[in-house]
Amino acid sequence: xxxxxxxxxxxxxxxxxxxxxxxxxxxxxxxxxxxxxxxxxxxxxxxxxxxxxxxxxxxxxxxxxxxxxxxxxxxxxxxxxxxxxxxxxxxxxxxxxxxxxxxxxxxxxxxxxxxxxxxxxxxxxxxxxxxxxxxxxxxxxxxxxxxxxxxxxxxxxxxxxxxxxxxxxxxxxxxxxxxxxxxxxxxxxxxxxxxxxxxxxxxxxxxxxxxxxxxxxxxxxxxxxxxxxxxxxxxxxxxxxxxxxxxxxxxxxxxxxxxxxxxxxxxxxxxxxxxxxxxxxxxx
Amino acid sequence: xxxxxxxxxxxxxxxxxxxxxxxxxxxxxxxxxxxxxxxxxxxxxxxxxxxxxxxxxxxxxxxxxxxxxxxxxxxxxxxxxxxxxxxxxxxxxxxxxxxxxxxxxxxxxxxxxxxxxxxxxxxxxxxxxxxxxxxxxxxxxxxxxxxxxxxxxxxxxxxxxxxxxxxxxxxxxxxxxxxxxxxxxxxxxxxxxxxxxxxxxxxxxxxxxxxxxxxxxxxxxxxxxxxxxxxxxxxxxxxxxxxxxxxxxxxxxxxxxxxxxxxxxxxxxxxxxxxxxxxxxx
Amino acid sequence: xxxxxxxxxxxxxxxxxxxxxxxxxxxxxxxxxxxxxxxxxxxxxxxxxxxxxxxxxxxxxxxxxxxxxxxxxxxxxxxxxxxxxxxxxxxxxxxxxxxxxxxxxxxxxxxxxxxxxxxxxxxxxxxxxxxxxxxxxxxxxxxxxxxxxxxxxxxxxxxxxxxxxxxxxxxxxxxxxxxxxxxxxxxxxxxxxxxxxxxxxxxxxxxxxxxxxxxxxxxxxxxxxxxxxxxxxxxxxxxxxxxxxxxxxxxxxxxxxxxxxxxxxxxxxxxxxxxxxxxxxxxxxxxxxx
Numbered sequence: 035x036x037x038x039x040x041x042x043x044x045x046x047x048x049x050x051x052x053x054x055x056x057x058x059x060x061x062x063x064x065x066x067x068x069x070x071x072x073x074x075x076x077x078x079x080x081x082x083x084x085x086x087x088x089x090x091x092x093x094x095x096x097x098x099x100x101x102x103x104x105x106x107x108x109x110x111x112x113x114x115x116x117x118x119x120x121x122x123x124x125x126x127x128x129x130x131x132x133x134x135x136x137x138x139x140x141x142x143x144x145x146x147x148x149x150x151x152x153x154x155x156x157x158x159x160x161x162x163x164x165x166x167x168x169x170x171x172x173x174x175x176x177x178x179x180x181x182x183x184x185x186x187x188x189x190x191x192x193x194x195x196x197x198x199x200x201x202x203x204x205x206x207x208x209x210x211x212x213x214x215x216x217x218x219x220x221x222x223x224x225x226x227x228x229x230x231x232x233x234x235x236x237x238x239x240x241x242x243x244x245x246x247x248x249x250x251x252x253x254x255x256x257x258x259x260x261x262x263x264x265x266x267x268x269x270x271x272x273x274x275x276x277x278x279x280x281x282x283x284x285x286x287x288x289x290x291x292x293x294x295x296x297x298x299x300x301x302x303x304x305x306x307x308x309x310x311x312x313x314x315x316x317x318x
Numbered sequence: 319x320x321x322x323x324x325x326x327x328x329x330x331x332x333x334x335x336x337x338x339x340x341x342x343x344x345x346x347x348x349x350x351x352x353x354x355x356x357x358x359x360x361x362x363x364x365x366x367x368x369x370x371x372x373x374x375x376x377x378x379x380x381x382x383x384x385x386x387x388x389x390x391x392x393x394x395x396x397x398x399x400x401x402x403x404x405x406x407x408x409x410x411x412x413x414x415x416x417x418x419x420x421x422x423x424x425x426x427x428x429x430x431x432x433x434x435x436x437x438x439x440x441x442x443x444x445x446x447x448x449x450x451x452x453x454x455x456x457x458x459x460x461x462x463x464x465x466x467x468x469x470x471x472x473x474x475x476x477x478x479x480x481x482x483x484x485x486x487x488x489x490x491x492x493x494x495x496x497x498x499x500x501x502x503x504x505x506x507x508x509x510x511x512x513x514x515x516x517x518x519x520x521x522x523x524x525x526x527x528x529x530x531x532x533x534x535x536x537x538x539x540x541x542x543x544x545x546x547x548x549x550x551x552x553x554x555x556x557x558x559x560x561x562x563x564x565x566x567x568x569x570x571x572x573x574x575x576x577x578x579x580x581x582x583x584x585x586x587x588x589x590x591x592x593x594x595x596x597x598x599x600x
Numbered sequence: 601x602x603x604x605x606x607x608x609x610x611x612x613x614x615x616x617x618x619x620x621x622x623x624x625x626x627x628x629x630x631x632x633x634x635x636x637x638x639x640x641x642x643x644x645x646x647x648x649x650x651x652x653x654x655x656x657x658x659x660x661x662x663x664x665x666x667x668x669x670x671x672x673x674x675x676x677x678x679x680x681x682x683x684x685x686x687x688x689x690x691x692x693x694x695x696x697x698x699x700x701x702x703x704x705x706x707x708x709x710x711x712x713x714x715x716x717x718x719x720x721x722x723x724x725x726x727x728x729x730x731x732x733x734x735x736x737x738x739x740x741x742x743x744x745x746x747x748x749x750x751x752x753x754x755x756x757x758x759x760x761x762x763x764x765x766x767x768x769x770x771x772x773x774x775x776x777x778x779x780x781x782x783x784x785x786x787x788x789x790x791x792x793x794x795x796x797x798x799x800x801x802x803x804x805x806x807x808x809x810x811x812x813x814x815x816x817x818x819x820x821x822x823x824x825x826x827x828x829x830x831x832x833x834x835x836x837x838x839x840x841x842x843x844x845x846x847x848x849x850x851x852x853x854x855x856x857x858x859x860x861x862x863x864x865x866x867x868x869x870x871x872x873x874x875x876x877x878x879x880x881x882x883x884x885x886x887x888x889x890x
Contacts, residue, residue: 061543061544063448063449063532063545065449071533071534072370075370075534075535078534078535079535090535090536090537090540090544091535092532092533092534092535092536092544092545093532093533093534093535094449094528094531094532094533094534094545095533095555096528096850096851097850097851099851099852100528100850100851103850103851103852103853103854107443107853107854107855108448109442109448109449109853110449122657126855126856182737183737185737185738188824190823190847190848190851191655191656191657192656192851208657210655214824215737215738215822215824215836215837216738216740216822216823216824216837217822217823217824217825217837218823219558219823219847220555220558222555222558222559222560223558223559225559225560225561226558226559226560226561226723227738227740229560229561230560230727230728230739231737231738233737234738244561246561247561325782325784325785328784329784331686332686332689332690333686333690335682335683335686335687336683336686336687336690336691338683339683339684339686339687339754339758342751342754343706343710343755346710346713346721346751349721349725350717350720350721353724396618397618397619397621397622398622400614400615400616400617400618400619400622401618401619401622401623403615403619404615404616404618404619404620405619407615408612408615408616418623420878420881421623421626422623423877423878423881424626424874424877424878425626426877427805427808427809427812427873427874427876427877428626428629428812428870428873428874429811429812429813429814429842429869429870429873430812430814431812431814431842431845431846431849431866432629432633432812432845432866432869432870435845435849435853435862435863435866436629436632436633436866438853439632439636439853439854440632443854460622460625463622467622491608492608492612493607493608493611493612494608496611517712518712520714521712521713521714521715521716522714522715523714523715523716523719523814523815524715524814524815524842524846527815527846527850528849528850528853550714550716553716553717553719553720554716554719554815557716557719557720557723557724557819558723558819560723566724569720570720570724573716573717573720576714576716576717577713577714577717580712580713580714581709581712583712584708584709584712585705585709588705588708
């Protein structure tokens with residue numbers, strides 16, 4: 035009891051003292067998009083190693099919506115987003131004067147379970163994808179695949195990948211998908227659910243395409259556009275990857291953002307499978 | 319004759335169903351042990367997680383979980399003890415006693431995610447503690463308070479009536495009764511409750527999910543305003559990845575570590591509770 | 601230096617203040633929930649509860665989540681109860697007190713298995729198994745969540761049911777057996793009816809416990825904020841209130857109608873769980889008094 039009481043008192047005193055200096059100069063909390071997370075995380079390690087100072091940069095997943103919210107409400111110093119800030123969010127957080135810092139670009143792929151790809155569905159048209167997500171096409175045989183019901187995987191509404199995908203498919207980044215069966219969150223979760231199925235379709239950053247999860251080509255007229263063929267600059271589903279701050283960044287936050295834009299940071303972006311800022315012309 | 323036959327059948331059915339229930343839990347344990355066992359080695363406990371959980375160990379995650387639960391218990395214990403003493407020693411009106419008791423039980427039932435959300439709003443935003451170890455400790459302390467309090471209260475109520483009668487005969491004041499009779503004799507209850515509270519805090523994920531933890535980059539916190547990595551949230555992130563077998567194995571390994579931690583705390587509490595009942599049976 | 605009397609007074613004040621802090625917190629919690637959710641009730645009225653469409657920014661209908669929570673919890677209990685009752689009868693009526701202590705201790709251990717471990721089991725083992733066994737196109741369904749929850753609450757349910765049976769005084773059993781009833785018939789004709797209130801209490805507490813579980817359910821329920829069609833097809837994905845909060849709260853935390861709507865969901869969850877917990881304890885008390 036006595037020890038606990040002492041601890042309590044110490045805790046409260048400490049709380050009071052830490053509150054006095056809310057944003058310590060050597061700490062940074064970064065939150066949001068799971069597409070940006072890996073490169074931000076790698077950059078944080080590299081940045082810490084190079085800085086030679088005692089800095090701690092912690093990174094949390096959550097999705098682009100969480101990135102915007104965290105940066106705007108001060109929960110995190112930097113938000114990660116894999117889409118533009120929506121007009122809704124700009125309105126809601128007008129006071130935060132959100133500022134985006136584009137650190138790279140990414141293509142979003144329409145992906146299917148590898149079994150479906152191997153069974154012959156290697157490309158889909160925008161109309162077919164739309165019909166699948168609307169629920170009017172429910173079986174793979176309707177698009178040249180096996181006779182198997184489609185497991186349509188959607189993402190949480192605020193996710194950046196979904197915004198880019200739905201803007202292309204429906205012309206509206208927050209379009210509804212009545213045909214969806216599952217709603218997932220992070221890239222990892224969606225990738226895992228599609229891999230676990232033998233009849234799923236979904237949307238993923240190109241960097242998440244793997245043996246189990248195949249990217250299908252997008253048919254536009256005569257052309258079939260493939261997301262992981264960098265030479266096809268007409269690939270239609272692209273989005274910026276950004277860090278977002280409330281107002282102009284200062285101190286460590288600014289240093290970190292500058293590092294991500296410097297050659298070393300941009301190399302990390304490219305190595306992970308994204309397009310560096312300088313290659314923006316390859317992602318229209 | 320047929321009745322005896324029927325009864326044997328029913329009894330066999332009951333035993334079978336019980337056996338099946340036990341089998342399910344044996345399966346749960348075996349599954350975790352087999353899938354997680356492969357990940358366990360000295361490095362798993364000593365190294366930090368690398369490659370987004372695919373390599374390295376869970377050193378800082380373990381430390382984070384321990385820090386959170388110990389902080390929560392240290393803060394929750396005095397509150398719970400006070401609550402228990404207030405109810406058993408300082409309140410005389412039976413109606414109020416009943417009301418307070420129901421309140422504690424209700425609090426025990428509150429879904430933990432609500433503690434997390436409202437706790438973050440209050441401690442994290444209103445009081446400015448942010449996403450931090452401190453916020454997590456405060457939230458978990460409130461969450462485990464009823465667990466500890468119920469345990470202490472039960473120990474106090476199990477106190478034989480003669481003790482109090484003797485104290486009354488000696489003309490001891492309430493404070494003297496508390497100090498020299500109640501507290502020493504419900505020590506085991508306090509220990510049991512604290513252990514159960516620690517176990518509950520260690521097993522909790524939803525309440526600390528976006529209030530106190532960090533996935534990457536966090537180590538041992540340097541200040542209370544730092545977030546900590548924890549086993550629980552680490553498993554949650556790794557569980558959603560299914561393609562890298564190393565990552566999955568590490569998720570199960572972390573699950574096994576967490577399970578062992580919680581089981582040892584509960585087992586210890588059972589030992590202490592056994593002591594408690596022995597004391598009064600003497 | 602200090603008089604014993606002043607220590608006593610100090611201690612009394614300390615205990616009172618700390619105790620009131622703790623009890624005040626829960627009341628504060630409730631008021632906070634009400635306050636934070638008020639705007640959504642103002643904006644959507646009763647439609648918030650009955651609406652079937654939830655699309656942040658456009659409409660907030662809580663019914664699919666309320667339905668999902670209720671149905672998953674009820675089904676979980678339906679699945680677990682027969683096993684809990686069988687186990688309780690065996691433990692309370694047929695085991696020696698030593699064996700019974702071991703059985704109960706084991707149940708207490710299992711009741712402590714963290715939700716995230718069940719979540720891992722759900723993702724890695726149960727969801728694929730459900731898909732395979734029932735020939736579904738995908739294993740993340742309301743049924744999977746219910747099955748996982750059923751396993752999770754079984755130990756709690758069994759322990760409480762065993763307590764309820766054990767609280768029936770031995771003299772009832774003696775009387776029944778002196779009338780020539782076998783042990784099993786005694787259980788059926790005397791012990792179970794006597795323990796009814798206690799068993800009901802166990803059921804309600806089990807329901808309350810199951811309804812609040814977040815993480816494990818979140819990982820296997822499918823996350824779709826819509827009613828299954830038809831509504832009784834539980835082999836479809838759905839959503840529960842805690843899972844919805846776990847997935848969406850971080851995006852909305854602090855302000856805006858979306859946050860208010862989520863808090864409205866939280867309030868509904870709180871009230872449902874509170875109702876069950878209070879009912880459970882009232883029944884348990886009646887069971888002990890009988």
